[in-house]
Amino acid sequence: LKRLGLSYDWDRAIATTDPEYYKWTQWIFLQLYNAWFDPIARKARPIEELFTELESGRLLVGIEGEPVFSGNTEGVDAVTGLPVGTRKIHELPADELRLFIDNQRLAYMDEVPVNWCPQLGTVLANEEVTNEGRSERGNYPVYRRPLRQWMLRITAFADRLLEDLELVDWPAATKMMQRNWIGRSEGTSVKFPLGMGSSSGLDDEIIVFTTRPDTLFGATYMVLSPEHPLVDAITSAEQFHDVNAYRIAAGEKSDVDRIAEAGSGAKTGVFTGAFAVNPVNNEPIPIWIADYVLMGYGTGAIMAVPAHDSRDFAFAKQFKLSIRAVVMPDDAWLDAHGPADLRGGTPDALRATFRQDPTKFDEAFTDHGTAINSHNEELTLDDHPTLQAKAEMLDWLEGNGRGRREVQYKLRDWLFSRQRYWGEPFPILHDENGATMAVNEKDLPVALPEMEDFRPASSEDPEAPPQPPLSRSPMAWKQVVREGRTLTREFNTMPQWAGSCWYYLRFLDPKNEQRFVSPQADRYWMRGNGHEAGERGGVDLYVGGVEHAVLHLLYARFWHKVLFDLGKVSTPEPFARLFNQGYIQAFYYEDARGVRVPAEQIEERDGGFFYQGQPVIRHMGKMGKSLKNAIAPDDICAQYGCDTLRLYEMYLGPLDQSKIWRTADISGVHRFLQRLWRVFVNEDGSSRVADVEAPLELQRLLHRTIKRVTEAMDNLAFNVAIAALIELNNDLVKRYASDEVIRAAGGGAEAAAVGLGTGGLAVPRSVAEPMTLLLAPLAPHIAEELWEKLGYRDSLSRQAWPKWEQAFLIQDRVEYPVQVNGKLKGKVSVPADADDAAIQSAACADEKVAPLLAGKTVKKAIIVKGRMVNLIVG
RNA sequence: GCACCCGUGGCGGAACUGGCAGACGCGACGGUCUUAGGAGCCGUUGCCGCAAGGCUUGUGGGUUCGAAUCCCACCGGGUGCACCA
Numbered sequence: 001l002k003r004l005g006l007s008y009d010w011d012r013a014i015a016t017t018d019p020e021y022y023k024w025t026q027w028i029f030l031q032l033y034n035a036w037f038d039p040i041a042r043k044a045r046p047i048e049e050l051f052t053e054l055e056s057g058r059l060l061v062g063i064e065g066e067p068v069f070s071g072n073t074e075g076v077d078a079v080t081g082l083p084v085g086t087r088k089i090h091e092l093p094a095d096e097l098r099l100f101i102d103n104q105r106l107a108y109m110d111e112v113p114v115n116w117c118p119q120l121g122t123v124l125a126n127e128e129v130t131n132e133g134r135s136e137r138g139n140y141p142v143y144r145r146p147l148r149q150w151m152l153r154i155t156a157f158a159d160r161l162l163e164d165l166e167l168v169d170w171p172a173a174t175k176m177m178q179r180n181w182i183g184r185s186e187g188t189s190v191k192f193p194l195g196m197g198s199s200s201g202l203d204d205e206i207i208v209f210t211t212r213p214d215t216l217f218g219a220t221y222m223v224l225s226p227e228h229p230l231v232d233a234i235t236s237a238e239q240f241h242d243v244n245a246y247r248i249a250a251g252e253k254s255d256v257d258r259i260a261e262a263g264s265g266a267k268t269g270v271f272t273g274a275f276a277v278n279p280v281n282n283e284p285i286p287i288w289i290a291d292y293v294l295m296g297y298g299t300g301a302i303m304a305v306p307a308h309d310s311r312d313f314a315f316a317k318q319f320k321l322s323i324r325a326v327v328m329p330d331d332a333w334l335d336a337h338g339p340a341d342l343r344g345g346t347p348d349a350l351r352a353t354f355r356q357d358p359t360k361f362d363e364a365f366t367d368h369g370t371a372i373n374s375h376n377e378e379l380t381l382d383d384h385p386t387l388q389a390k391a392e393m394l395d396w397l398e399g400n401g402r403g404r405r406e407v408q409y410k411l412r413d414w415l416f417s418r419q420r421y422w423g424e425p426f427p428i429l430h431d432e433n434g435a436t437m438a439v440n441e442k443d444l445p446v447a448l449p450e451m452e453d454f455r456p457a458s459s460e461d462p463e464a465p466p467q468p469p470l471s472r473s474p475m476a477w478k479q480v481v482r483e484g485r486t487l488t489r490e491f492n493t494m495p496q497w498a499g500s501c502w503y504y505l506r507f508l509d510p511k512n513e514q515r516f517v518s519p520q521a522d523r524y525w526m527r528g529n530g531h532e533a534g535e536r537g538g539v540d541l542y543v544g545g546v547e548h549a550v551l552h553l554l555y556a557r558f559w560h561k562v563l564f565d566l567g568k569v570s571t572p573e574p575f576a577r578l579f580n581q582g583y584i585q586a587f588y589y590e591d592a593r594g595v596r597v598p599a600e601q602i603e604e605r606d607g608g609f610f611y612q613g614q615p616v617i618r619h620m621g622k623m624g625k626s627l628k629n630a631i632a633p634d635d636i637c638a639q640y641g642c643d644t645l646r647l648y649e650m651y652l653g654p655l656d657q658s659k660i661w662r663t664a665d666i667s668g669v670h671r672f673l674q675r676l677w678r679v680f681v682n683e684d685g686s687s688r689v690a691d692v693e694a695p696l697e698l699q700r701l702l703h704r705t706i707k708r709v710t711e712a713m714d715n716l717a718f719n720v721a722i723a724a725l726i727e728l729n730n731d732l733v734k735r736y737a738s739d740e741v742i743r744a745a746g747g748g749a750e751a752a753a754v755g756l757g758t759g760g761l762a763v764p765r766s767v768a769e770p771m772t773l774l775l776a777p778l779a780p781h782i783a784e785e786l787w788e789k790l791g792y793r794d795s796l797s798r799q800a801w802p803k804w805e806q807a808f809l810i811q812d813r814v815e816y817p818v819q820v821n822g823k824l825k826g827k828v829s830v831p832a833d834a835d836d837a838a839i840q841s842a843a844c845a846d847e848k849v850a851p852l853l854a855g856k857t858v859k860k861a862i863i864v865k866g867r868m869v870n871l872i873v874g
Numbered sequence: 875g876c877a878c879c880c881g882u883g884g885c886g887g888a889a890c891u892g893g894c895a896g897a898c899g900c901g902a903c904g905g906u907c908u909u910a911g912g913a914g915c916c917g918u919u920g921c922c923g924c925a926a927g928g929c930u931u932g933u934g935g936g937u938u939c940g941a942a943u944c945c946c947a948c949c950g951g952g953u954g955c956a957c958c959a
Binding site for chain 2: 669730
C-alpha cells in the first residue's frame, strides 16, 4: 500500500487482509443481519424468534408495516375482526412479509439522507463528520443526499447504551460525550391537523416534537424541514415556485455552508401557502419551510413558539410573524431585556408590556416561569408554574388523542457501508429483485477479489454518483450461482470500525478456528474479577485516546450488547475500566507563508527560530506527521536504549495529561539507569550484589518503596513509581558508593573508614532482588539483564511481585511537626509508642516552641497520632 | 452561550481520607577530577532577608484547631456540546 502511495493504517490493513480475522467479522455481521430487536424485552433476538412470535399471534403487523405486540392493542376492529391497527399477516403477500422481516433486522438496507463525501468517494457515518461539516479523515466537504445503504440499528440500544454507562469505570468526560451523542430528550409529540388552504385535500396531520408542551398556546406558526415528505403535498400552487427554489438551494448547500449560516444567526425560509390548526385554540397557523429545522431530529417539523425560543424569535422577527407571550419571566429578566424606557421602572409596567407585546423585548424568554395567555374552554394553565403547566397540557393532549409523551434521541442508526476497496466485503447476496440474503456460514470468509485498480472514485462534484470499487471487480467474483439462480454480491465494504468493534474478543482466543471466541476464554478473561454472567465484567483496563469516545467505544459497546443478547458473550459491557492517555506534544514551526517546516531542522538563536536562515514561528501541538514535529522513537532508542525512552515517556507526568516532549530532559532518566547499573555491577562486569545483611534503615526504605511503587502502579502513576525507585537508588548510591567514588576515596579497603560504606561494598541481595522486580515493568530490558547478573537464568517475568511488610513501615521514633495556633513553629522527635501527654510535653519543651508559650496557657492541644501536634494558646 | 475538568518554584510535576507544601527530575549556581568538558562525582537551589524571621499552592472571601485539598464569588486555561425543537 505504501508503495502504491495510498494512505493506510495498520488496524485497517490487518483487519482487511487477514482472512482468519475478517471471516469472524463477517460472521458477526451475519449475527446482526439475522437478529431483530424486541422492544418489550428490550433485547436483540434471533430472527427465527420473530417468525415464532408472528405465528403465535403475540406479534402482529401494523398498518404501516411496523411490528405491533398484541398486548399493546386496544379493542378489535369491527370490520376486519383483527386488533385495531393491525393486518392479517397470513394474507400478506410473500414480498410484503419479506419486507416486514427485512425492516426488523439489526443490519438492514435503507434509503436515507447520508453524509456523502465526493472527494473520498464514499459515504461516512455521522460520527465521522466533524462539527464543521467535513470528513474527519482528509477534511473534505460533506454533502447530504439520499442513498440506499447498509444501516445498523444502534438506535434500538440507545437507552441501554445510556443506562449502562453507570456500570463502567470510565472518565467522566468520555461518559459525558457518549451521553451527549445519544442525546436522549423527553418531550411530547403533538398532532397539528392541516387546515384550510392546504392543497392536499387529505385529512393529514403534521406531528411535531416539543419539550415545552406548556407553550402550545404560543405556537403561532409551524416550520417543516425542506426535506419533509409532506412539503410537496401541502404547498399551494402560488408558492410552489418559491418553495421548490428554496428546497433546491438547501439541497445544494454543503453542511459547511449550513453550519456557517447557523453560526451567524441569520434565518432563511419560505411560506408554503398552507395552514395547520393549533390544536389548543383551533387557530390557523401558517406553515413555512426553513433549513433551521433538521430532518434528522425529531419529526423534521416544529411548532414555532417565537416568544420562548430564540431561533423561532429570530425567524418570526425576520418574516414578521406574530409573537405571543405565554410564559411570564421573573422581574429581573424583564428589567434586563425590556424596552429602554421601562427599565428600572415598576415591574407591573414591564409585565403588562411583555404580556401584550413581547417583540419589545430584545430576546426570547426560554426559561421556566409562570403560564399566561394560555386557556381554552376545557383547559387553563394561567398562573401555573412551567412544570405544572407541562404536566397539565400533556394530560389534556393525551386525553384528547392529540399528543403523547415521547422520547427523542440525537443518535441515528449507524451508516455501515463504504465505497472503498479496503474493507471487509459484506457476506450478502442480492437476488434479481434486489432482495438480500446471507452468504452461507461455511462459505465465509468472502475474500476481496484481486483487482488492478481498486482506488475509490474521487470527485469534486457533489452530484457524482457513488461507485464502489468492487462494482468493477471480475464477474467471477461479482456473481454467485446458488440453486440455479444467479445472485450478485454486495459491492460496498464495511468501515474500518467493523474490525475494531470486537478485536478485544479475538485477542482472548486468537487461534480458535471453530468460534470467534470460546465461552471458556470469554468467561476467564471478561469475568476474571469475580463477576457473574450478566454483570458488568469486561476488559479490566482499556487505555486509549479520547478521540474514540463516540466512535469506536460506542460502536464496540453496541456490538457487544448484541452478542450478549444472543448469548455469544457473557457480559453486557466490553470495557470495565477506561483510561484516556494524553498526547505527546511537541513544538512545531511555521514559516512566513504559514507552511509547516520540519522541527528537527530548526535553529534557535538570538531569541528566535530559523529554518534555512528564514525566521519561523513556534507553536505547540500533538506530535505527528502533519505538524512535521515527530521524533522517531528509533533514533532515541539507538542513542539511549529503549528502556530510557519508555522511562522518559512515563516520567514526563500523569498518564492522562498531554505532555510536552523535550529531548534535553531524557538525560535525567538515562542517568538514573546508569547509576542503578553501577550500583549493581562493577566496571569489569562482575556483580556487586552479595548475601550480606541489609541495615534496618535500608530495609525500611525498601519496604516503603515497595508500597509506594505498588500503589503508584495501581493508579497508573508511573511518574510517581519511578520517583520512588530513584529515591531508593540514590540511597544505595550513598551507602554503597560507586567505583569512581571509592577510587577517589583511596580504594575499596579504605572506603568504610571514610564513611562511604557501612556494610562493606557489597549490595545486599535482599534489597537488590525486589528492587529489580519493581523496576521490571518500567524498564524491562535492563531489569532482565540485572536479573541475570543476580545469577538467574530464567526471565523474571514469572516472579511474584514484591510485597511490603507492615513491620518495616513502623519507625522507632516519630518526628512530629509542632504548630502553635495552627502555624508550624518547630519539630520534635518522640518514641513511636509515646502517649499524648508525653508528646505534648515534648512539644512544649521544644526550643523553638517554648519561648512562644512563655507566660501563656495551653488552652487546648490537638494531637493526631503519627501526624502532628497543634497547641492552642490564649 | 451551556456543561465538565484544571490553575502548586525558572520548567515537568509530588502531596493517602483536610494534618510538615514543593518528593523526584530538568534547568541554574558552586565545588571536584581533568589537556579539555555539553561526561562523571559532591553540594546548593520556592520567594524576600546578612540574619533572626517573614511570606508562599491564580485572586478575594468563608468553614475548621488546621485548607493545595471542602464551600462561595471572580480571573485565567483546557475540553466537550451547540439551529437538537
